[in-house]
Amino acid sequence: xxxxxxxxxxxxxxxxxxxxxxxxxxxxxxxxxxxxxxxxxxxxxxxxxxxxxxxxxxxxxxxxxxxxxxxxxxxxxxxxxxxxxxxxxxxxxxxxxxxxxxxxxxxxxxxxxxxxxxxxxxxxxxxxxxxxxxxxxxxxxxxxxxxxxxxxxxxxxxxxxxxxxxxxxxxxxxxxxxxxxxxxxxxxxxxxxxxxxxxxxxxxxxxxxxxxxxxxxxxxxxxxxxxxxxxxxxxxxxxxxxxxxxxxxxxxxxxxxxxxxxxxxxxxxxxxxxxxxxxxxxxxxxxxxxxxxxxxxxxxxxxxxxxxxxxxxxxxxxxxxxxxxxxxxxxxxxxxxxxxxxxxxxxxxxxxxxxxxxx
Numbered sequence: 001x002x003x004x005x006x007x008x009x010x011x012x013x014x015x016x017x018x019x020x021x022x023x024x025x026x027x028x029x030x031x032x033x034x035x036x037x038x039x040x041x042x043x044x045x046x047x048x049x050x051x052x053x054x055x056x057x058x059x060x061x062x063x064x065x066x067x068x069x070x071x072x073x074x075x076x077x078x079x080x081x082x083x084x085x086x087x088x089x090x091x092x093x094x095x096x097x098x099x100x101x102x103x104x105x106x107x108x109x110x111x112x113x114x115x116x117x118x119x120x121x122x123x124x125x126x127x128x129x130x131x132x133x134x135x136x137x138x139x140x141x142x143x144x145x146x147x148x149x150x151x152x153x154x155x156x157x158x159x160x161x162x163x164x165x166x167x168x169x170x171x172x173x174x175x176x177x178x179x180x181x182x183x184x185x186x187x188x189x190x191x192x193x194x195x196x197x198x199x200x201x202x203x204x205x206x207x208x209x210x211x212x213x214x215x216x217x218x219x220x221x222x223x224x225x226x227x228x229x230x231x232x233x234x235x236x237x238x239x240x241x242x243x244x245x246x247x248x249x250x251x252x253x254x255x256x257x258x259x260x261x262x263x264x265x266x267x268x269x270x271x272x273x274x275x276x277x278x279x280x281x282x283x284x285x286x287x288x289x290x291x292x293x294x295x296x297x298x299x300x301x302x303x304x305x306x307x308x309x310x311x312x313x314x315x316x317x318x319x320x321x322x323x324x325x326x327x328x329x330x331x332x333x334x335x336x337x338x339x340x341x342x343x344x345x346x347x348x349x350x351x352x353x354x355x356x357x358x359x
Contacts, residue, residue: 004218005041013223014046020230021050026182027229028319030172031189032059032347033217039356041219043226051226054181054319055352057171058189060136061088061345062317063272067305068164069094072133074300075162076107081298082125084118085133087111092341095306099133115140115147122151122159131294134163139191141165141283142257145264148285148292160294163284166270168192169200170281174272176208181319185229187222188214190245195261197253198241205239216245264289273341274314313340316349323353330354 029035035055038044044053057063073094076083083099090100090111103109108128112118115132122130134144144161151159168189176183188201193214201212211232215225225244232239243249261283270282285293310328315321323329323342333339335351342350 001218004216004220006220010046010219010223013220013227017046017051017223017227017230018048020227020234021048022234024050024052025184025230025233026052026054026319027185027187027226028054028056028175028183029187030056030058030168031187031191032062032345033191034058034187034189034215034222035349036347036352036356037217037219038222039352041222043219043222046223047226051230054183055316055349056175056319057272057275057317058168059342059345059347059349060166061092062313062341062348063166063171063274064089064092064135064164064341065271065273065305066093066095066307067271067302069099070096070302070305071295071300072162073097073099073102073107074302075131075294075298076102076109078129078298078300081129081131082108082110082121083131083133084110084112084121086113086135088345089133089135091338091344093308093339095303115144116150119147119150119154119156119159122156123154126158128158129298130159131298132159132161134161134165136165137168137189137192138195138261141265142195142261145260148264148289149260151292152289157291160292160297161285162294163265164270165265165283166272167267167281167283169196169204170278171272171275172201172204173208174275174278174281175318176204176210178318183210183319184233185211185213187225187229188212188241190214190216190221190249193243193245193249193253195254195257198243198249198251199253201241205241209239211239212241214241214243214245214249216248221245274317308339311340313342313350316342323350323357326350
């Protein structure tokens with residue numbers, strides 16, 4: 001990665017960016033890894049004041065709603081259920097508690113590092129219902145689809161998925177169409193685009209005139225992505241989708257991963273923290289795999305959903321506000337005592353700002 005962290009090259013690109021930034025622009029990164037990389041490598045310090053970077057809803061942990069977390073906790077509270085999840089979901093507050101707190105109260109909640117680990121738990125505990133809390137974007141959802149297919153081939157009748165998977169392009173459209181925040185260009189997520197390719201973003205350029213660049217995660221990747229966006233904006237031509245991250249992303253994406261995903265899941269509406277209900281932005285199991293749907297297998301009654309007073313994670317995820325504008329940030333809400341998910345996840349805007357930005 002050293003070739004993508006060359007200081008002299010970074011300063012050279014930054015100088016060209018200053019030459020392209022002839023007017024004020026808002027560029028939004030739609031990936032939590034981009035957000036943290038921008039902070040960690042001091043990219044903001046290299047940009048002229050005319051270029052403003054906005055952090056969007058690119059953290060799957062952050063956009064998971066309290067209602068979804070409440071459902072996961074309600075499943076974990078069932079005496080015959082083992083709930084397995086990725087570690088970054090453990091401390092995310094639901095309406096009343098987190099999964100970590102539920103585990104401390106005696107619920108069987110286990111952390112896994114991959115969806116296949118959840119299958120191993122199910123095979124090792126045939127008398128318990130094992131529910132995998134499926135959180136993520138297009139990056140991880142094909143792996144969960146593959147696990148459902150493997151569970152079917154193994155005849156596992158004690159494995160199910162609580163699917164809260166989400167799709168990035170519809171959320172980007174929701175941001176642009178709302179008009180709340182002016183977005184002059186999108187830095188499209190590299191990991192997601194490895195799976196879906198660059199073509200799913202073309203409607204944003206064609207219909208809304210917003211330039212898009214699929215960008216990698218090293219400092220030179222990000223700076224070059226910004227430069228490519230500014231050239232489109234200052235050039236005044238037709239907006240288009242470009243790939244900076246060409247070493248990993250193809251226009252057509254990963255056909256095999258997409259085939260597995262489409263075999264198991266179908267598109268459905270989904271609720272996003274901060275953005276509300278977005279049609280065609282989520283994934284649910286197809287009817288032929290309904291026996292692996294945790295909500296169909298287990299009968300639960302989650303408590304009424306509530307939001308935490310003072311938390312503005314929703315505004316931050318839309319790019320409408322920054323973490324220091326939150327009255328809880330750095331005072332009540334810290335990584336050790338998070339009130340909102342944007343402070344929990346390693347990809348959260350508040351966590352990145354707290355660790356690398358000015359307090």
